[in-house]
Each structure stands twice: as structure tokens, then as C-alpha cells.
Amino acid sequence: GYGGVRQCRLSRIPQRFVMGVSSGNAGSEVLSLARCFDGAAKVVWRSGASDMYGDDTKMAPYGLKGWYASLANETDAARDALTLAAVERTIVPDMAINALRTVGVSATREHTYVDVGPHINLGVLEPLTRWFEEGGLSTLALVRIRRHRYATVRSWLSTEPPTAPCGGLASDRGAVAASTGQYHLCPLVHSVVLAPPAGVWERLDAAQRNMWFIDEVEARWQRLLAKHPSTERLELKWCAPTDFSTLLGEYARFVGGTDLTALDECKQPQAELIDALPADGAYNDTYLAGRDEEYLRLMGLTSTVSNGTSWTARAQTILATQQSVLCP
Numbered sequence: 001g002y003g004g005v006r007q008c009r010l011s012r013i014p015q016r017f018v019m020g021v022s023s024g025n026a027g028s029e030v031l032s033l034a035r036c037f038d039g040a041a042k043v044v045w046r047s048g049a050s051d052m053y054g055d056d057t058k059m060a061p062y063g064l065k066g067w068y069a070s071l072a073n074e075t076d077a078a079r080d081a082l083t084l085a086a087v088e089r090t091i092v093p094d095m096a097i098n099a100l101r102t103v104g105v106s107a108t109r110e111h112t113y114v115d116v117g118p119h120i121n122l123g124v125l126e127p128l129t130r131w132f133e134e135g136g137l138s139t140l141a142l143v144r145i146r147r148h149r150y151a152t153v154r155s156w157l158s159t160e161p162p163t164a165p166c167g168g169l170a171s172d173r174g175a176v177a178a179s180t181g182q183y184h185l186c187p188l189v190h191s192v193v194l195a196p197p198a199g200v201w202e203r204l205d206a207a208q209r210n211m212w213f214i215d216e217v218e219a220r221w222q223r224l225l226a227k228h229p230s231t232e233r234l235e236l237k238w239c240a241p242t243d244f245s246t247l248l249g250e251y252a253r254f255v256g257g258t259d260l261t262a263l264d265e266c267k268q269p270q271a272e273l274i275d276a277l278p279a280d281g282a283y284n285d286t287y288l289a290g291r292d293e294e295y296l297r298l299m300g301l302t303s304t305v306s307n308g309t310s311w312t313a314r315a316q317t318i319l320a321t322q323q324s325v326l327c328p
Contacts, residue, residue, distance in 0.1 A: 012108050013092075013138050014044065014099050018255055020116025021125060021221055022145035023214045024183055025155040027238065028116045031145070031251055036266035041256025042107070044099045046115035068122040069189050079191065084127040091124060092131065114255055116143050118183045121217060123190075129228050141232040143251065144221055148239045149323040150288040151279070153210045158277040164206040165213045184213055193219035194318065200298045207288060208295040215301075215318040222317040239327035285323075292323065 020028050030036060034045040067086070071079045095115065099108050120128065132140035156163040166186040187196055194216045196204075204212065225231070234254040236247050248262035277283050293309075296302040301315040311319065319325050 012100055012105060013096050014111045014113040015109055016112040016139050016141065017095065017132070018112060018114045018116065018141045018143060019120055019128065020118070020143045020145060021120060021217065022116070022118050022147070023121075023152060023217045024118035025152055026118075026145045026147040027244070027247075028118060028145060030244070030266060031116050031143070031248075032114065033266065036248065036263055037252055037256070037260055038263055039252075039256060039260040041260035042103075042111045043256060043260065044102050044111050044113045046095070046098060046113065046117075064119055064122045064124075065183070071123065072189050072191070076191065079123070080127065083123045084131060087124065087127045087131045091128065112255060116145070121183050121185060121220070125220060126224055126227070129224060129231055133228060133231070139232065141234070141254070143254065144233060144235040146218075146235070146237040146321060146326055148327045149211070149214060149292075149321060150283075150285050151239075152214060153207050153288055154277040154279065154283050156210045157206060157283060162206055164209045166201075166209065185216055187212075187216075192216055193223060194299070197298070197300060203298060204295060205291065207283065207291050211292055211295050212299070214321050218318045218321040237326060289323065 020031070022028055032045055034043075037043070071082055074082065095113055096108070099111060099113050103111055129140060129142070132138065163184065165184045166188050185192060187194075187201060194212065196212065201209075225233075234251065236251060238244060238247050245267040248267055252260045252262040279285065293302075296315070297309075299314075301312055301318070302309045303312050
């Protein structure tokens with residue numbers, strides 16, 4: 001930690017920060033590649049914070065994962081205060097220093113700092129938004145990225161070992177926190193919006209737990225918008241890699257206006273978006289739709305009615321990530 005970013009000279013803070021909100025494996029790596037964009041816009045590109053906080057090892061019990069898990073037993077008020085302090089004393093100063101080292105002291109202020117990695121899920125999103133809104137030192141813009149629900153699940157399950165919230169590797173709280181994957185949340189450790197009913201989490205398989213994570217990120221996003229409705233934001237969705245042709249152009253304009261363009265080489269399906277599990281394999285859309293139906297029922301997000309099923313009141317904040325809405 002540092003003495004606080006307010007002790008830095010204003011000239012050393014980028015004038016605008018663009019951060020991403022996604023479940024991960026949603027294309028943020030491509031959206032953070034400087035080689036994919038060209039133009040006169042002054043941008044500092046950053047891809048995640050793994051090397052800054054020691055989170056580069058997926059199962060590491062330290063870095064942002066360890067810090068956020070350490071807040072598990074705090075009251076809501078204490079957790080809010082601690083996360084806001086971390087934003088003030090560590091997160092924002094680290095980004096400012098990274099920008100300074102990249103472009104130099106004299107040029108930092110005129111740049112936009114871009115990092116759309118999913119590390120923001122670990123308790124950083126809401127206090128970061130609050131800090132920028134109240135502090136006035138710079139502006140914050142958020143990019144909400146939603147990917148095909150079942151392709152995202154396949155992407156997580158294609159890692160080795162497969163990635164899922166809580167990992168399922170141990171029962172004690174400390175070990176579970178260490179096995180939550182990259183930037184996955186875990187309802188056994190973290191304070192969550194979409195809390196599973198008693199006994200339900202143990203009944204969910206890895207695919208369903210990833211569906212929960214996708215929905216938890218959305219529930220947090222909707223809570224943020226309710227608290228900070230004026231936050232500058234761009235919402236993107238994609239159902240197939242070829243959608244990036246349109247998505248990248250819109251994203252480039254959001255980041256740099258007319259002074260930034262997306263290059264053709266990144267408008268085609270990227271290697272980073274090709275997952276190991278095929279869409280027509282064991283975890284195909286039909287199979288995952290069945291697992292999804294059970295997950296939604298167990299979580300109390302759908303209920304049975306005379307002509308089928310309907311969304312419950314609890315589901316209203318996570319409709320945007322449902323397959324029937326996102327990629328029908």
C-alpha cells in the first residue's frame with residue numbers, strides 16, 4: 001500500500017480509466033491488446049492485474065484472491081471500508097504507477113488507462129466506482145462484456161484442471177478460497193448477491209457452478225447500476241467469434257473516439273477465443289440447457305406455472321445473462 005492516491009500530483013493520474021466487467025474468458029484479453037488498435041488516441045493498454053498482485057498462478061491463495069477471501073468474516077460495513085481503502089491506497093496508485101512507467105511522467109495525464117480484465121470481480125468494482133465518482137481526480141468508464149452463456153461454461157471447463165467456483169478441492173474455508181480458480185467468486189467464502197439456498201450449492205456440478213458465477217457477476221453489475229446510474233458505460237455481447245468484427249469497432253470508439261480504430265487482423269476469430277471443448281461435444285448447448293434448467297430451478301430463479309416455467313422475482317436482475325435472452 002501507499003500513502004493514498006490523493007497524495008499524488010494530479011498530473012500523474014491518467015485522465016480517464018476504462019475498466020471491464022465480465023465473468024472472464026469473455027474476450028477481455030483481445031480487447032486489451034495494443035496491436036489490435038491504431039490511431040492517434042493516447043491509450044495505456046493493460047491486460048489484467050495478475051502480475052501485479054501475484055494472481056498469475058490459478059490456485060494461488062495470495063494476491064487479490066487471498067485479500068478478498070480474507071474479508072469473509074467482516075461485517076458488510078467493515079468490508080466496504082476495507083475495499084474502499086484498498087482502492088485508494090493500492091489499486092488506483094498501482095494503475096497510475098503502471099501508466100507512468102509506460103508513457104512517462106509528463107504524458108501520463110493525457111492518456112486513457114484501459115484494463116478490462118475480470119480481476120475487478122474480487123470486491124473491487126463497487127468501491128472503485130464509488131471512489132472515482134466521489135474523488136473527482138479522473139473519470140471512470142466501464143465496459144460490460146457478456147459472452148454466449150454456454151460457450152463461457154465450455155471455456156472454463158476446457159482448462160486443466162477444469163475451473164469452477166470454489167474448486168471443490170477442500171471443505172475448510174481457507175483451502176476453498178485458494179482453489180476458486182482465476183477470478184471466480186465462491187459463495188462459501190465471499191459475500192455474494194445471488195446466495196444459493198441451503199443445501200443447493202452441494203448439488204450443483206461444475207457446469208452449473210459456472211452458470212451461477214456468470215449470474216453473480218450480472219447481479220453485482222445490476223446492483224452497481226442501481227447505486228451509480230450515471231456511470232459512463234458500454235455494454236457488449238457476443239455469441240460467436242465472428243461477432244468481434246462489430247464489437248471491436250464499437251469498443252474502439254468508446255475507448256478513443258474517432259482517434260482509435262480496430263485493426264482487421266483482430267476482427268476475425270482469435271486464437272484466444274477458441275476453446276478446447278467443441279460446441280458439439282459432451283458439453284453441447286442441448287446438454288448445458290438441461291443443466292441450466294435444473295440450476296435455475298434449484299436456485300429459485302424459475303418456478304413452474306400451468307404452461308411451463310416463468311422467471312421469479314429473484315431472477316429479474318440476472319435476465320441479461322440467460323441464454324434465451326443473450327443468444328436466443
